[in-house]
Amino acid sequence: METFVARRDEAVIDSVKIKKEKMMTMDHEAVAKNVEAFRLAQIAADAKALSALCSEDLSYSHSSGFLEDKAAFVANATDGKTEFLSIAYKDPTIKIVGPAAIVRFHWMAEMMTDGKKVANSLHILMNWLKQGDEWKLLSRSATKL
Amino acid sequence: MTINRRDLALSALAASAVALATPALAASADDEAVAKQVEAFRLAQIAADPKALGALCWDDLSYSHSSGKVEDKATFIANATDGKSKFLSIAYQDPTIKIVGPAAIVRFHWVAEQEMAADGKKVPTNLHILMNWQKQGDQWKLLSRAATKL
Numbered sequence: 001m002e003t004f005v006a007r008r009d010e011a012v013i014d015s016v017k018i019k020k021e022k023m024m025t026m027d028h029e030a031v032a033k034n035v036e037a038f039r040l041a042q043i044a045a046d047a048k049a050l051s052a053l054c055s056e057d058l059s060y061s062h063s064s065g066f067l068e069d070k071a072a073f074v075a076n077a078t079d080g081k082t083e084f085l086s087i088a089y090k091d092p093t094i095k096i097v098g099p100a101a102i103v104r105f106h107w108m109a110e111m112m113t114d115g116k117k118v119a120n121s122l123h124i125l126m127n128w129l130k131q132g133d134e135w136k137l138l139s140r141s142a143t144k145l
Numbered sequence: 146m147t148i149n150r151r152d153l154a155l156s157a158l159a160a161s162a163v164a165l166a167t168p169a170l171a172a173s174a175d176d177e178a179v180a181k182q183v184e185a186f187r188l189a190q191i192a193a194d195p196k197a198l199g200a201l202c203w204d205d206l207s208y209s210h211s212s213g214k215v216e217d218k219a220t221f222i223a224n225a226t227d228g229k230s231k232f233l234s235i236a237y238q239d240p241t242i243k244i245v246g247p248a249a250i251v252r253f254h255w256v257a258e259q260e261m262a263a264d265g266k267k268v269p270t271n272l273h274i275l276m277n278w279q280k281q282g283d284q285w286k287l288l289s290r291a292a293t294k295l
Contacts, residue, residue, distance in 0.1 A: 059250045065295050067252065095205060098247070099247055099248075127250075139275055141273075141275035143294070144293070
């Protein structure tokens, strides 16, 4: 009987562990999906899509240190002054820590600004937050490479 | 002791006042807790104190420098306390803290001077910093950090 109870407890612990691992895998996949949706929305300069992916409390900074809130970020990213020809998020890493996701990648992009083709290479840190059952971008920072 | 209707009404009023005030109080308590941790972190960086730095960071820490170099917790602490350079001063200027549930977005303007152990050379740095702090249980600790050269 004791052995049975102990085994049953182990089984319960195992099933909790499996559930936790499953949740983390699901969270990982959900964040990866949103990061890719964000990349596509940046290329498309799609205000609605960008807005849906960002927390209302978004804090977004550029490689110059220029800082935007959600409204300013969405407005500036879609004002047509810059057109992205390509954006790659290279070597992305995602780490889920409870309701937070730490996302890092190497940004390589080509864009048209004032009729000129410009390329940039950045290190990006994104912090996503799970709000309800949705992952939203909460903060972002960029570092020139 | 008799409790009349007026007492009940007053206590109900007091209870609802507390309920109304609580979110604001909690927010400012979190603000204060994070501000305290950020200041402790600045002092631990100047002191190159591995124990203090370790206590302020989650084990999942992801810390990047203005070069884009990324460190985990063990690497960050080892490099921050290896004595190869000594901070003469670090200022966190114009800090902002925004609490969003279990997360705190912290930004400031880093102005520092460090002395290199090898040649005694003094090097100033001027950076924009983003820190993300996370609340687990009742403790706020650093989860991620990035730096941008200004």
